[in-house]
Amino acid sequence: MIKHLLILCLAVPAWSRPLNTGFVRGRVTDQENQPLIGANVAVENTLLGSSTDEQGRYFIAGVKPGSLQLRVSYMGYETRLTSTMTLDSGDTLNQDIRLEAAPVLMNPVVVTASKHPQALRSSHQSVSVIPERSLSGRQIHMLQESLIPLPGVHLNEKDISIRGSSGFSFYNIGSRVALMIDGIPVLTPDFGGINWESFPLLDVDHIEVVKGAGSALYGSSAMGGIVNIITRKPEPGDRFSFRAQAGIYDRPHYEEWKWTDRILHYERADLAYTRSAGPVGIRAALTRRVTTGYMENGQAEQWNASGKLNFHKNRLRLDCYAAWMQNREGGFIQWLSQNDPFRVPPGNREDEIHYQTLNLYGLAHWTLSSKWGIRFRISALRSIMGNQLTAYNPGAFKPGLSLGTEIQADWIPHKNHHAVMGAEIRRDLTGSQYFGNHEGLNLAVFLQNRWRISPGLEATLGMRWDTHRILGEKEDHQINPKSGLVAHLGENTSIRASIGSGFRAATVFERYIEADYAGFHIIPNPKLESETSWFADIGFHQRFGRRAFIEICLFESDYRNLIEPVIDFLGTIQFRNTTRARITGCEGSGEAWIGNLLRVYGAVTWILPRDVLLDQDLPYRPRLTVNSGTDLYIGPWRLQAELRYASRVRQVSINPLDPRVPLKLIAFRLERQWRDFIFQFSLNNAFNYHYTQVERRMGEIRNAAFTLIYSGRSDRQPNFSGQPRI
């Protein structure tokens, strides 16, 4: 039976191909005629496309005769739209394409804002892209550090806030930013939190960050924005790569704060292997991370393993991905005192947190014709938090399980329209002695159309209907519309505007938690309602040739029923729908090359995060953040200096009398490339600046790290690290 089904699955794509079609083939190379492996080639205004093999060759079948254009994209190179060509029925069109390396990110293809591939400058929503080379170039230790340079994005320790959407909550509870892997939500089913450590670092191809509510396509939790991690595909041929990093922490600046004679350090090693043969490709990755931390009880041990299987034949593409993570780390809630800030109170010295997650998904893309495509996915997320808030007790939490399936259809009814429609079902199972056993069910349907009104004007209109229910409680229905407009005022200038709504359903943890932890008594609130938001933004993008760009965006978000932990004067915490908030702000970013030696980049964000009811700032939101840096390239060397600044937060929730300072961090990085190897050295928090982002939790002190990267095949890559050279 299974054999017959397989034959049917493989045969149907071939049947579906009309006979009166032609073929397009060719080779994609860089300016030195070297093949670009894995470049995307798409027939414009259709769903047909291919990616290049080890020799840079591509082949697209089933192309409708007539005039056509190809859109070719590759991260680190300028996306190119070919001139119009003509294809006759049954013919094969040969078209070799040469791409120019782009020193700044040039209009890459993104998939998150509209749930289908589109050029970045056609996106109606503000999207930032972090290419893999930026991850390795900044010598990050943890994945979330890669998000720091983005405009509008602020990290409060591990909590991400996009345009002021979030403040701080322990364990990232109730994130207002949806984390996705290849478009599949991976927030933990019980805490609704982000676990940044869930994936090996070498799995990341690039990261797309959508700013503003994304609930019109992605539902709950995407009310502040979306972080979508796009994993690497198995590559043609075979390739082994690794990255090893070892770092050492300095002592605190003040001798009286020194708390140990031990050498405090951190290490991580990442390995990856990829191989493709014919239509099948595999990829595997392994990570080991160990740290003593820079404060008492800051130790962590982590393992990651992942595997990806890819099958691509004719118009059918199957992707299966599995990522497993085990992490064991010490718990540091609050310091002992400001005169002993690197120690925990004696009662918390044994606190440990154990995490285990398993992410699985299967994705099938089936291009039925140049106008119709279907995408089907099934996914499962199993996550368990093994700490018990009070003392080690492995049985306190049951694994949280989230099972999801989604079907999506892409339809191009006319060359000026691209419609996306689909349905999603998700079932969440959670259990803990702290919040009981609960089962949640989420159903949703969505629809979006992108309409090219004229060659320089595009409009997007979409909507999603969600029904969310925790069994035993009343259903919650949400309708979230969005619309957007993009105007291209020339090849280098564009303006876009968008408006939409978002929501976040209260998590099981927020509704039902009852526990005592670190002196706080947490009580349940089953009557919590969903948070909702409206946002509007308008953005301007200007490119100056291939060497510079600036982007400016104004935005406003209005939040209702914000769920915040409310601490009364007895130290009792309850999650409540307390606040109505309005966040107004602007962000600007830019990048420029001066000659071939110097690159400067920066991002500035200013927000006014007002709690409308209390007439004060929302807690843990700095009004001004600045991230800027410069790269100096000399021969094989690259020297980078980077500044991170965040103004002093005006409101905090727990200890408002504690002294607070702005965030002022400076890092220096040095890099040298030699054959397939890259040697890196970084000095982070170079001036040993002491700060807290959250009361009584000291930020990372000065540390230095050495990183070695073996890329396996750098001769065919534009540049593994840093920016591609002109």
Place this chain on the structure above:
Amino acid sequence: MYRKQRSKYFMCLLLFVVVLMTQPCSIDHGLKPIHSRISGHVLFRGTAPTTTDQVRVGAAASFPPSQMNEILFSDPIDFRRDSARYELYLPPGDYEVVAVIWKEHNQPWNISDIIGLYGGFFLNDVFIPSFLPVSLEDGDSQLDDIHIPADFNRVNRDAKIRGSVTFFGTWPKNSGMVAVAAFSKKPAPGDFVDYYFSSLYIDYSIPPFSAEGFYQCRVRGNEPVAYIAVLWIDDGFHLDQIRDLGFYEDPLEPGEPGVVIPPANGVLENIDIQIHFDS
């Protein structure tokens, strides 16, 4: 040749950065240790209840603090001795009240459990709650003789008063907390010293927006309780916004506070209170 020259420039730049970083100049290092502090001895009278979890010294810039988290606490002090030394590191500033606060096992901090005050004194074995401010002028100020008398008898409670509270009408939307408090004398309206030091016990167990709730106040037996009141605090938990919603009325003289005397080691039941929001 050109390449060599560039490398030379690069090494010079690197040297410049290293020299810059090793120079002793005024660099902002952010947070720093606190050196300003008050210290002294807590002079206990009476015996610590067996249920004692912690005793700490706390200081607040104003009294009452608008919220409990505006009190800065010392480390726990040794309450098993007649006199215990304490140190409390505080940012420079004026502190209106320095108090000793007692905490019971498995119970949250309760502002009615203040057992000592800097400036308070004993008169005929009765603790008189008055307080003196302290002032730390700069980051190096240290006041070493801030001795505080404390009376464990305030929290040695052997008797209980129990009853119900029934609410009629519509709760104010900004209700944050209700409490039932037992007082040795009726506090003067708006006098927060009376509210927080004349209270024998405050029970916070009734959730707001309830139709009915039950309370239990633990007090000293054979001593009169002159006023049992239901208190209301807004949803910002501002202690300086505390209000009376109503009180236990004398069954013989409705409209007047009822005085009760619970038996030693006993329980006084059915001390019920009705609250009419509309009135």
